[in-house]
Amino acid sequence: MQELIRRPRRLRTSPTLRRMVQETTLTPSDFVMPLFICHGEKISQPVGSMPGVNRVSIDVAVAECRELQQLGIPAVILFGIPAAKDPLGKEGYDDNGIIQQAVRAIKQAVPELLVITDVCLCEYTDHGHCGVIVDGDVHNDTTVELLVKEAISHARAGADIVAPSDMMDGRIGSIREGLDEAGFSQIPVMSYSVKYCSAFYGPFRDAADSTPQFGDRKTYQMDPANSREAIVEASLDVEEGADFLMVKPALPYLDIIASLKENFSLPLAAYHVSGEYAMIKAAGRNGWLDEAKAMEESLLSIKRAGADIIISYYAKEFAQRYQGK
Template sequence: MDHLLRRPRRLRHHSTIRSLVRETSLVPADFIMPLFICHGKEIRMPIGSMPGVSRLSVDVAVQECRELWELGVPAVILFGIPDHKDATGSEGYDDNGIIQQAVRAIKEALPQLIVITDVCLCEYTDHGHCGVIVNGDVDNDTTVELLVREAVSHARAGADMVAPSDMMDGRVGAIREGLDGNGFSHLPLMSYAVKYCSAFYGPFRDAADSTPQFGDRKTYQMDPANAREAMVEAALDVEEGADILMVKPAMPYLDIISQLRENFSLPLAAYHVSGEYAMIKAAGQNGWLDADAAMTEALLSIKRAGADIILSYYAKEFAQNFRQYS
């Protein structure tokens, strides 16, 4: 009965057949590239804990965006590094803030590139938390008022999409109302719907200088042990008007990505965060693995789990390799 033996290897024997039957694919158009924007000119300041990633001044960021667009990466998300930090993160909602300057410059140079802005206060506060501190903790409703101001300011500067990452209750609905009330009803909102209090954010906090000066973020970011709560958070954001849902981090939460894909019909994004990126880069630099192959495998797992969109610091390198080998 040898002729009845199932032989799955038949479909692996030839590279073209493997390509033909491949179930999951990655292309540059799947990615959003995060960029860190700082004041000054002609600045490209490498971030030690994130090999290949730098803080960029606005002029250099425009050049970087042009390269990304030419490589087929359709979107960037901007994080600001202010000159001045204070208790309420005022540069975040200042119409002349660093992100507002960057949005205007990038959109003038590359009107077709999608420019998304992170809406949060942690990069701008002197204490490193994501909102206004009252009695030793982040005050939800006061913070939401400032997040609405920040989102509207980004919209006025020309942002194509806003992405609140703070995890305050009710912020999606408040931002949606604020955008609509200021003439930006067309502007989509990508919510960090499921953002865990993760150890994988360390390199980002180096890059954005946003490490909390006291305590932690456990009172507003999600407990890594919880899955059902993720469905609650996502459902609330859908009700409040989110257009895209996001899970952050990605690889430690592939089960959450999969569950959201099964339960919600909105486009789903996943953030392959700084720690996920950095540990693969570090292993590659030490010769412990092939970093490009490992990074691609990791990103495929995110897409396979159900993400439509991947935010990744590897987006540019992936696009360069894709062009080289396609």
């Protein structure tokens, strides 16, 4: 055999050496933990399609946030389960809505933890769509008006970051303008810039009871076949004043994460969504793979592709394992 000058295996000979040359690392500070908040007290209701994830009342959420902060996780993102749903999703922009109450309680109890709020109407509407229905479809501009009210209401409650997930045209600019006029120019906007119409959202819709009651979301969420469109969407959000960009889902769209990282300088988040989480959970519970290793490998791939921030239902489990190493 020819004498080899370069032997890459030399750098794999021990755990210490492998750690020394590791190109991508994950720590708890990379993560945001999603929480589903419901009315009531002492409630922790399991979501059947998402083992380990619960709908929780505000008191339980506060205790959870204390633990997350102690684990080194810097932020949570909140999704609301309203007392009642209606065509306009009114609890979403009610100053005494479930999310507004939760923000106030969490910021009082754990002020160091960043609280991000999902700005959308799908959790609050009785039809399950992300906005106001006119002639059988979501009306863009009427919806944007309500999203501005929702973002301002969240900021008024004490949210650190607002995250519009609706995919309406022009909503970032309108929310930015609305926040500034209301005296919240310091509040960043984390835009769900590139949100695909994905099959991987199913378990989330179970948790939030937000499955569309008719049709689908193809007229406002992106076609999974399109990549150039992602650059268009992100460019518009940058022009309109977004402070963060986001890709959702993560694993089927690692190429999109890498593309946005290459083309834009804003901090980039990726949402490791409910279906991605549920698949690994199910396979692990059936003994088909090592859940912990598959979790870490999947999350590493998201970071390696270019994400600065990973929103994941695995955030707490990862942080617990990280502390135990």
